[in-house]
Amino acid sequence: MSATSNNSHPLIEVRNLDLHFGAFHALKNVSVSFDSGQLIGLVGDNGAGKTTLIKVLSGIHKPNSGEVYFDGERVKEFHPKQAIRFGIETLQQSVGLCDNLSIARNFYLGREPIKHWFGIPFLDFKKMREASTKVIRTFGLRDNVSADDQVEMLSGGERQSIKIGRAVEFKNRVVIMDEPTNHLSVREREHVNELAQQLRDQGLLVIYITHDIHQVHKLADRIVIMENGEKVTDVAKHEMTSDELEEVIRFGGRDVEKEEVTV
């Protein structure tokens, strides 16, 4: 896939996306594009459409109209499996880890390594343990946590670390983080934000969704603001201060909207 990638087209491009849930118009003619090696802050109030947009990108929702291109290729099938095949990893606060399974089992969920034993495909627990133990050690989980422990024993920050570690381990190209620091302690929050920047520095596209414009302004290269299902602002970080952006969110985007040309 990487052989076809060049700089002539963005990694993800969304054109005129429309999505209705019954009478509710969740996305209104949204067009936006994202490049590799960027950390995008996607900001907006509840119901602004930011989570709906990333659910389209991660294959959970199918848009009513409009197109999505990944690496120049038109996306035809919207299913989480397809998104994973593209290398899009979505980290959601409450989704992604099964509490009833061990860390090792969760780590490889959906792409379990296989070892044949008398021709029968069994799970390769050795490999599953090794990779997840590496992540447990690198991503700063408590020392006494082992790959065989159930996920329900982990703290919120440790869960996020496992998810981020998994995104790195599987060589993803896009990591979408949906409110990754909610319910985390101050130290854990800093840790997760550092990890987000590390992913960007490794050349991944990171889409960071939050309510907190001040927090994401420190991290992001570009800020996209959504409101009532529309994209109202799309600026490089240096173009506006976080206070100015907060005004945009508070008073609606129309007045200060920068005209962005999207194909």
Add this chain to the structure above:
Amino acid sequence: MNSRHINIFSRRPDFGAIVGVVLLFVVFSLVDFSNWWSGRTLGNILQFTAILGCIAMGQALVIMSKEIDLSVGSVYGLTGIAYVTLEADLGVPGAMLAALAIAGGIGFLQAMAVIKGKIPSMIVTLGGLFAVRGLIYVWTGGSAPTMPRDSRAHWLNQLLGGELLGIDAAIFWTALLLILLTLVVWRTKFGNRLLATGGDESSALSRGIRTDRIKTMAFVLCSLLAGIAAILTLADNPQTHVTLGDLMELEAIAAAVIGGCLLSGGRGSLIGAVLGAFIITGVRYELISLGAPASWYITFVGIVVIAALIFNQFLARWASNQA
């Protein structure tokens, strides 16, 4: 065994059922020593356990995927009737395959109604329970078909229904299925995805797992296991009746739940389900042999289920306090 091992052991979902079986042996030995330990008593209990355990394993798989199958008693009955009736035309192997295909087909249809129709499995399989029982009445017209003597002697019936090395064949086959399915659940891709689907479906979906396919597999396996249980029963004694398998669904669910399957999904044990079947069968047999009226049996199963659940929760709390 150091304390960590004891700890892990006591956290097993089937820990309660293991303790329950030990208690059952102690109590029944004390109450009825001469009869309980006789080969005939234990042999009979084990044979019934094998049949009910086979159905309970299927139920456990469905419960692990956070669904339920109320139709297994009727599917057990219909598979048995189909096996005995179709034998005249298809021969023993042909009838066996056809009967199992019917069982698997019912499981598949119910799974489609649950997944495509988005109807709770409790409702779909309740419908299945009635519809399939109705099919039995229609098919037999109330008669009780049986298999001719020649067919009973067929090697397949001997293999599945006779005795192997002095043990009832059903016990042997259920034990084999138990080992195989336990490996499937805990050591294969499918098992990992089944537990994930039942434990947290949206997380499983987000990892790209086709949870609808996993659930379909669970329903089909469950119906197939009910069908296998019917064939194991009738290969031994090919006598049918229209109420064949009546209330078996509730016994199977009770066995799975006593064995540590949580109705909230994602946790359970196939060994536990079989041990649960042993507890139910053992209590029934012992009550009857102690002279309790047979009509009390159903009441007692109900009490055992509730007591077992309270006991399981008590044990789980105790185990987590040991940590």
